[in-house]
Amino acid sequence: MSAVLNFKSHLAHLFAEALRVVAPEAEVAILIERPKQASHGDYACNLAMQLAKPLRQSPRNIAQALIAALPASDVIQKVEIAGAGFINVFITTAAKQAVVKTVLQAESEYGRGKVGAGRKVQVEFVSANPTGPLHIGHGRGAAVGDCLCNVLAASGWDVTREFYYNDAGAQIDNLRSSVQLRCQGITPDDPSWPENGYRGDYIADVARSYMAQETVEADDQHITGKGDVHDDEAIRHFAVAYLRREQDQDLRAFRVGFDVFSLESALYSEGKVAATVENLIASGHTYEQDDALWLRTTDFGDDKDRVMRKTDGGFTYFVPDVAYHLDKWQRGFTRVINEQGADHHSTITRVRAGLQALNVGIPKGWPDYVLHQMVTVLRNGQEVKISKRAGSYVTLRDLIDEVGCDATRYFLAARSPDSQLVFDIDLATSKSNENPVYYIQYAHARIQTVLKQCEPLVFGDANVGLLDSEEEKAVLQQLIDYPEVVETAAHDLAPHLIAFYLKDLAADFHRYYNATRFLVDDEAIKLARLSLCAATAQVIHNGLGLLGVNAPDTM
RNA sequence: GUGCCCGUAGCUCAACCGGAUAGAGCACUGCCCUUCUAAGGCAGGGGUUACAGGUUCGAUUCCUGUCGGGCACACCA
Numbered sequence: 001m002s003a004v005l006n007f008k009s010h011l012a013h014l015f016a017e018a019l020r021v022v023a024p025e026a027e028v029a030i031l032i033e034r035p036k037q038a039s040h041g042d043y044a045c046n047l048a049m050q051l052a053k054p055l056r057q058s059p060r061n062i063a064q065a066l067i068a069a070l071p072a073s074d075v076i077q078k079v080e081i082a083g084a085g086f087i088n089v090f091i092t093t094a095a096k097q098a099v100v101k102t103v104l105q106a107e108s109e110y111g112r113g114k115v116g117a118g119r120k121v122q123v124e125f126v127s128a129n130p131t132g133p134l135h136i137g138h139g140r141g142a143a144v145g146d147c148l149c150n151v152l153a154a155s156g157w158d159v160t161r162e163f164y165y166n167d168a169g170a171q172i173d174n175l176r177s178s179v180q181l182r183c184q185g186i187t188p189d190d191p192s193w194p195e196n197g198y199r200g201d202y203i204a205d206v207a208r209s210y211m212a213q214e215t216v217e218a219d220d221q222h223i224t225g226k227g228d229v230h231d232d233e234a235i236r237h238f239a240v241a242y243l244r245r246e247q248d249q250d251l252r253a254f255r256v257g258f259d260v261f262s263l264e265s266a267l268y269s270e271g272k273v274a275a276t277v278e279n280l281i282a283s284g285h286t287y288e289q290d291d292a293l294w295l296r297t298t299d300f301g302d303d304k305d306r307v308m309r310k311t312d313g314g315f316t317y318f319v320p321d322v323a324y325h326l327d328k329w330q331r332g333f334t335r336v337i338n339e340q341g342a343d344h345h346s347t348i349t350r351v352r353a354g355l356q357a358l359n360v361g362i363p364k365g366w367p368d369y370v371l372h373q374m375v376t377v378l379r380n381g382q383e384v385k386i387s388k389r390a391g392s393y394v395t396l397r398d399l400i401d402e403v404g405c406d407a408t409r410y411f412l413a414a415r416s417p418d419s420q421l422v423f424d425i426d427l428a429t430s431k432s433n434e435n436p437v438y439y440i441q442y443a444h445a446r447i448q449t450v451l452k453q454c455e456p457l458v459f460g461d462a463n464v465g466l467l468d469s470e471e472e473k474a475v476l477q478q479l480i481d482y483p484e485v486v487e488t489a490a491h492d493l494a495p496h497l498i499a500f501y502l503k504d505l506a507a508d509f510h511r512y513y514n515a516t517r518f519l520v521d522d523e524a525i526k527l528a529r530l531s532l533c534a535a536t537a538q539v540i541h542n543g544l545g546l547l548g549v550n551a552p553d554t555m
Numbered sequence: 556g557u558g559c560c561c562g563u564a565g566c567u568c569a570a571c572c573g574g575a576u577a578g579a580g581c582a583c584u585g586c587c588c589u590u591c592u593a594a595g596g597c598a599g600g601g602g603u604u605a606c607a608g609g610u611u612c613g614a615u616u617c618c619u620g621u622c623g624g625g626c627a628c629a630c631c632a
Contacts (some may be wrong), residue, residue: 036577037576053611053612084575084613086574086575169631171632172632303557303558304628309630312630314630317631318632342559342626344626345627374625374626420560420626424567434581438594445592446591449591449592450592451591481571485571491572500568507580510596514587515597519591
């Protein structure tokens with residue numbers, strides 16, 4: 001039996017052959033697509049319409065010639081010309097049925113591809129400042145970033161997940177002074193509370209813990225509170241460790257892990273910031289003005305030059321950022337993707353400009369960025385304003401506790417990062433049935449229940465040729481599509497495509513389930529149907545795995 | 556004012572980097588459980604794809620402009 005399952009690329013090759021015969025000179029892209037309507041076949045090619053102009057012939061005539069030149073293939077049942085000149089291809093049912101055995105043999109490997117070819121890619125995401133708990137915006141970054149990593153890994157990339165801590169700036173000093181004031185019993189409603197001090201209750205928790213001389217564990221370090229109200233350095237050290245621990249715990253509860261944690265403070269202590277500044281000066285793209293050092297970012301597409309070293313001698317934040325990205329490059333990551341909130345988009349130009357100015361062979365558009373738009377939270381039909389300073393926000397921890405990890409991850413990852421997201425807490429909790437994640441998980445659970453009643457099952461003997469109802473063909477086609485969906489999600493850096501796909505697969509399965517009885521007397525039919533069920537469950541399992549969502553056996 | 560993202564059914568979103576009659580869910584109406592999980596399925600109504608032009612065989616998709624929403628435009632991070 002022919003093992004061709006990637007019909008799209010198979011057909012593309014066939015049409016390329018036909019094109020060489022019909023119009024060897026033509027330079028057109030061969031595009032095979034899935035028609036929306038079943039009557040238009042399984043796959044369609046628009047080559048004839050594209051060739052109409054250069055060949056000065058009618059599309060239908062060209063289509064006729066292309067079909068005549070199309071090499072034979074045992075997966076093609078028939079080819080038709082339709083509409084203005086579409087070439088519609090129908091795949092034999094037998095070729096589609098083969099997917100069942102392929103899935104059952106490959107198991108969790110089904111859908112994994114080799115496009116990445118083992119190349120290294122580093123994905124930086126979350127990268128929250130250690131100045132407070134993770135909020136829902138970080139949650140979106142965590143969900144999107146983690147799924148993106150999973151999808152890239154499934155496409156054959158060697159993925160490194162990295163978290164960058166801005167632990168060395170003005171906001172850290174802010175944190176320190178806020179904690180210090182709390183240690184002294186001063187609260188945010190006191191008139192002496194600084195304008196930009198952190199007001200959240202968690203600051204009081206940090207202060208209490210510090211004064212009680214508790215020990216926190218973060219990043220393999222044990223830090224014990226000194227209890228000394230006047231030791232700035234000890235307070236800063238403890239507060240950062242305390243909040244990092246909180247973030248680590250939240251991320252673990254969200255099932256997100258990292259391979260590497262990078263610290264901004266380390267870039268300073270290891271001299272990487274100083275070295276980067278020296279190299280930028282040596283590059284000739286800097287100048288002194290008004291007692292400050294400027295980088296001529298306008299040489300690289302920025303709309304104005306940027307200060308590197310302030311009049312007070314400190315560096316602006318993007319200088320360590322450039323040093324950090326140079327470090328990524330020197331670690332051998334020719335591909336880097338930064339997943340961030342859209343409120344950081346102005347940094348892109350500056351970081352890239354700094355890297356270009358260094359002139360060390362870094363490509364112009366490096367690194368890549370995936371920016372997710374802002375998340376609005378609705379509670380009781382009202383928007384919850386997120387403000388870290390005012391201390392009002394919805395934490396990731398709240399969401400995990402109230403909504404659950406599965407639903408939260410799905411909700412936050414199931415939308416294009418380019419779109420703003422409205423997270424309605426009441427909808428996600430009180431009416432959790434409406435959440436599509438349950439719809440998908442339910443399909444998986446239903447299958448497991450059915451399979452459990454017939455164990456042990458040996459699908460090797462299953463006659464998949466018996467699967468030819470409309471509902472069965474729809475499910476088969478979905479299973480065939482899965483590897484391509486994974487590949488597209490990785491290529492487009494669009495993990496939400498997995499979520500949409502799973503919803504469609506679940507819908508086709510539920511339709512099949514309602515229309516068909518599996519546990520029938522005819523053993524051959526029963527085994528064939530159960531093999532399709534098992535293959536469907538496998539793909540749901542694999543897809544949900546990419547989203548970091550569980551595939552439960554019972555609900 | 557400048558840059559980036561978005562605008563599709565009453566609501567939340569799709570439409571495979573230009574394709575054929577723009578699709579789901581929620582909500583609304585009516586059906587389907589003595590048999591595998593009804594957290595499910597079937598049927599019905601609901602649209603000038605914000606607006607106006609342009610590009611071409613063909614536009615929700617690309618280009619220009621207008622309107623509307625969000626984000627960012629520091630010697631803050």
